[in-house]
Amino acid sequence: MSVFQNLLALxxxxxxxxxxxxxxxxxxxxxxxxxxxxxxxxxxxxxPDQPLAGILLGLAVQFxxxxxxxxxxxxxxxxxxxxxxxxxxxxxxxxxxxxVFAMLSDATMDxxxxxxxxxxxxxxxSWELLVKAYILKHALEMRMxxxxxxxxxxxxxxxxxxxxxxxxxxxx
Numbered sequence: 001m002s003v004f005q006n007l008l009a010l011x012x013x014x015x016x017x018x019x020x021x022x023x024x025x026x027x028x029x030x031x032x033x034x035x036x037x038x039x040x041x042x043x044x045x046x047x048p049d050q051p052l053a054g055i056l057l058g059l060a061v062q063f064x065x066x067x068x069x070x071x072x073x074x075x076x077x078x079x080x081x082x083x084x085x086x087x088x089x090x091x092x093x094x095x096x097x098x099x100v101f102a103m104l105s106d107a108t109m110d111x112x113x114x115x116x117x118x119x120x121x122x123x124x125x126s127w128e129l130l131v132k133a134y135i136l137k138h139a140l141e142m143r144m145x146x147x148x149x150x151x152x153x154x155x156x157x158x159x160x161x162x163x164x165x166x167x168x169x170x171x172x
Contacts (some may be wrong), residue, residue: 016138017085
């Protein structure tokens with residue numbers, strides 16, 4: 001199976017991080033694609049104040065979180081494949097969220113459609129949390145409940161640090 005096929009299978013919980021090749025070069029390419037896909041989506045839809053800083057912060061938080069958790073639980077050799085899976089899934093979720101963001105940022109869009117897109121966005125976030133939990137479950141050889149707790153922790157840490165370090169600029 002190709003890397004892309006493995007990532008697609010991962011999205012539907014049919015493959016695991018260990019199915020990806022152990023390749024630091026692949027991880028670097030996926031990280032660059034993650035940043036590019038995030039910039040593409042944000043610049044063409046929501047146009048936030050500091051898109052690159054936000055994406056890089058999110059990537060750094062994921063990197064540190066995965067590294068610390070794997071190291072603490074004595075699974076550090078699994079870092080490259082685990083983080084590759086997290087970043088690869090992130091790329092696919094960025095691309096899936098693109099049309100949703102485009103519709104949400106369209107000022108001419110009907111409120112009913114925006115409500116539906118907001119619910120779809122919530123569904124995408126929930127799906128991403130589940131996929132990341134599934135990745136952590138396999139990487140850490142733990143039960144799904146513990147992995148979901150870690151996935152939610154990563155999500156809330158990312159949001160908190162983003163709000164703390166990159167506050168939205170107020171209109172003067």
